[in-house]
Amino acid sequence: MAGSRDASSPASSSPSLHVVVFPWLAFGHMIPFLELSKRLARRGHAVTFVSTPRNTARLSAVPPELSARVRVATLELPAVEGLPAGAESTADVPPEKVGLLKAAFDGLAAPFASLVAAGRRGGAGEAADGFERKPDWIILDFAQSWVFPIAEEHKIACAMFLILPAALLAYLGTKQANEACPRRTTEDYMAPPPWVPFPSTLTYRRHEAEAIAAGFRPNASGVSDMDRLWQLHRPSCRLVIHRSSPEAEPRLFPLLTDLFAKPVVPAGLLLPGDAAPPGGGGGHHQPLEAVARWLDEQPRRSVVYVALGSEAPVTAGDIRELAAGLELSGARFLWALCAPGGEPAAALLPGGFERRVAGRGVVAAGWVPQVRVLAHAAVGAFLTHCGWGSTVESLFGFGHPLVMLPFVADQGLIARAMAARGVGVEVPRDDDGSFRRDDVAAAVRRVVAGEEGEEMARRARELREVVGDRVRQERYVDELLELLHRYK
Numbered sequence: 001m002a003g004s005r006d007a008s009s010p011a012s013s014s015p016s017l018h019v020v021v022f023p024w025l026a027f028g029h030m031i032p033f034l035e036l037s038k039r040l041a042r043r044g045h046a047v048t049f050v051s052t053p054r055n056t057a058r059l060s061a062v063p064p065e066l067s068a069r070v071r072v073a074t075l076e077l078p079a080v081e082g083l084p085a086g087a088e089s090t091a092d093v094p095p096e097k098v099g100l101l102k103a104a105f106d107g108l109a110a111p112f113a114s115l116v117a118a119g120r121r122g123g124a125g126e127a128a129d130g131f132e133r134k135p136d137w138i139i140l141d142f143a144q145s146w147v148f149p150i151a152e153e154h155k156i157a158c159a160m161f162l163i164l165p166a167a168l169l170a171y172l173g174t175k176q177a178n179e180a181c182p183r184r185t186t187e188d189y190m191a192p193p194p195w196v197p198f199p200s201t202l203t204y205r206r207h208e209a210e211a212i213a214a215g216f217r218p219n220a221s222g223v224s225d226m227d228r229l230w231q232l233h234r235p236s237c238r239l240v241i242h243r244s245s246p247e248a249e250p251r252l253f254p255l256l257t258d259l260f261a262k263p264v265v266p267a268g269l270l271l272p273g274d275a276a277p278p279g280g281g282g283g284h285h286q287p288l289e290a291v292a293r294w295l296d297e298q299p300r301r302s303v304v305y306v307a308l309g310s311e312a313p314v315t316a317g318d319i320r321e322l323a324a325g326l327e328l329s330g331a332r333f334l335w336a337l338c339a340p341g342g343e344p345a346a347a348l349l350p351g352g353f354e355r356r357v358a359g360r361g362v363v364a365a366g367w368v369p370q371v372r373v374l375a376h377a378a379v380g381a382f383l384t385h386c387g388w389g390s391t392v393e394s395l396f397g398f399g400h401p402l403v404m405l406p407f408v409a410d411q412g413l414i415a416r417a418m419a420a421r422g423v424g425v426e427v428p429r430d431d432d433g434s435f436r437r438d439d440v441a442a443a444v445r446r447v448v449a450g451e452e453g454e455e456m457a458r459r460a461r462e463l464r465e466v467v468g469d470r471v472r473q474e475r476y477v478d479e480l481l482e483l484l485h486r487y488k
């Protein structure tokens with residue numbers, strides 16, 4: 001991702017802001033943070049996007065017309081024992097090592113403080129060492145608990161941008177509410193929280209609840225994810241922003257603003273363009289050409305696109321069972337197979353699988369430009385882990401019905417919410433999260449065939465029209481900017 005070394009004068013006459021945008025080291029986070037950056041820059045504001053060298057190199061390029069306002073500041077991750085060399089995102093490490101990546105991330109506190117301090121000295125100093133001018137805002141992710149003291153020292157306003165659905169923050173609740181009503185058993189984590197005063201689908205299956213409970217306990221970084229997230233209670237965190245909208249998640253924004261006693265506001269869905277610019281991704285980039293030719297030959301809306309995000313804890317057994325289910329389903333499919341731990345994908349597939357599905361099924365090993373695949377006329381459904389980014393892109397961006405295979409974090413909440421909206425079918429799971437090929441095949445058939453499938457597709461297209469209305473979504477960014485001007 002290229003960016004300029006200095007921000008030119010903004011296009012609009014209103015006082016422009018300088019906003020530092022700093023995502024957690026995960027593509028499901030960096031991609032929406034970059035989408036927000038583009039929108040702020042398009043409205044005449046200066047953006048400094050902060051990440052690490054390998055991550056910024058793998059992100060899609062900033063459109064040329066915005067490169068004068070989006071500046072990239074890269075910070076070198078410190079080495080941490082046990083973290084693979086060169087690992088800079090959750091896509092580069094197995095799930096059990098993400099805690100070490102957080103420990104390395106915490107090592108960016110000092111270089112980030114230097115970046116801010118250099119900017120504070122201002123003047124003709126070497127721009128590369130700091131910001132051209134003091135930031136008005138730092139928009140950070142859930143993980144940077146150490147940014148707040150730096151921002152407070154330099155009197156810079158902070159906002160926490162959660163690229164997760166508001167449903168997750170409603171489920172997690174405030175620090176105070178959790179201390180008053182502690183969740184102690186797996187069953188406690190499976191139930192809707194008592195502080196949501198209306199019926200909701202905020203429930204987890206047993207395997208999901210166990211993963212959520214782990215977020216309340218310290219990980220290899222020594223800090224729990226919840227203690228990082230609950231830094232949003234600090235007064236210097238003036239806003240909480242969600243990549244979402246009231247149309248996508250009714251009733252939650254007023255509830256959260258009340259629960260957290262500060263504005264919890266939508267940034268809108270930040271829908272990517274119809275055909276994302278060519279660019280990297282979480283790993284080795286699969287050129288679309290190899291995939292597009294096959295898609296071009298398929299009937300309209302006949303293909304199930306299969307992808308499980310950049311960090312889902314998918315096991316080799318899951319991949320074999322999913323492959324067998326896709327084979328049994330008889331459906332056409334394109335599978336972007338990001339193998340766990342970087343193992344070669346072919347080694348994980350059942351013997352003879354690709355030969356038996358030849359003609360109707362393709363496995364694209366590695367990263368594909370997902371938005372461009374979802375935009376293809378041949379794609380008619382999405383088998384997904386229900387990561388919020390993928391859900392927003394596929395359902396609200398392109399109106400595809402969903403076959404849902406959630407794993408961790410917010411994914412189970414998203415799956416229940418989308419099933420309740422009648423736009424997808426969840427694959428049944430055992431208590432340990434395992435699933436069966438017959439259930440995968442049955443869920444795929446329900447979504448891609450018959451009256452039920454047609455009704456789901458109709459509802460999905462209706463959601464794209466109503467919730468994915470791009471004009472309305474862009475207005476949320478305008479409303480957010482009004483708040484950034486007001487609260488800075």
Ligand SMILES: C[C@@H]1O[C@H](OP(=O)(O)OP(=O)(O)OC[C@H]2O[C@@H](n3ccc(=O)[nH]c3=O)[C@H](O)[C@@H]2O)[C@H](O)[C@H](O)[C@H]1O
Nearest residue numbers: 028031163309310311336367368370387388389390409
């Ligand atoms: C917010 C949080 O992000 C996490 O990230 P994860 O990468 O798993 O999934 P997405 O949010 O779908 O993000 C994945 C992003 O990677 C892109 N992509 C993925 C695979 C590929 O082959 N090519 C691509 O371009 C995709 O288009 C999307 O933008 C967790 O899910 C979590 O549940 C979710 O709520």
